[in-house]
Amino acid sequence: MSEPVDGPDAPWHGTAGGYTNHKCRCGPCTTAHSADCARYAQNRAALPTTEIPHGTENGYGNYRCRCELCREAHRVDGRRRRELRKQRVAAQQTKGKKRVRSE
Numbered sequence: 001m002s003e004p005v006d007g008p009d010a011p012w013h014g015t016a017g018g019y020t021n022h023k024c025r026c027g028p029c030t031t032a033h034s035a036d037c038a039r040y041a042q043n044r045a046a047l048p049t050t051e052i053p054h055g056t057e058n059g060y061g062n063y064r065c066r067c068e069l070c071r072e073a074h075r076v077d078g079r080r081r082r083e084l085r086k087q088r089v090a091a092q093q094t095k096g097k098k099r100v101r102s103e
């Protein structure tokens with residue numbers, strides 16, 4: 001019995017469908033399948049399955065979300081951090097002045 005669809009000339013060879021749908025394990029099909037898997041894994045890594053915490057610095061920094069909410073949070077956070085740094089520097093300067101008091 002010949003194999004009209006599953007023969008070596010079948011059009012699906014070298015596609016991921018050949019590997020998954022036709023259970024073919026020839027070179028081109030396996031390669032296409034692993035390439036497909038790699039692409040899938042890459043997409044999954046780029047788009048985390050967990051919910052992106054929009055409107056937080058976490059969403060902007062860790063999830064690389066650039067929606068309006070996240071950008072706003074990043075902006076506010078940056079301003080707050082600058083403010084904190086300024087306060088810390090000021091506190092250190094005050095402390096330093098106290099330390100070098102003359103006796």
Ligand SMILES: [Zn+2]
Pocket residue numbers: 012013014018024025026027028029030
């Ligand atoms: Zn094949």
Ligand SMILES: [Zn+2]
Pocket residue numbers: 052053054055059065066067068069070
């Ligand atoms: Zn967002």
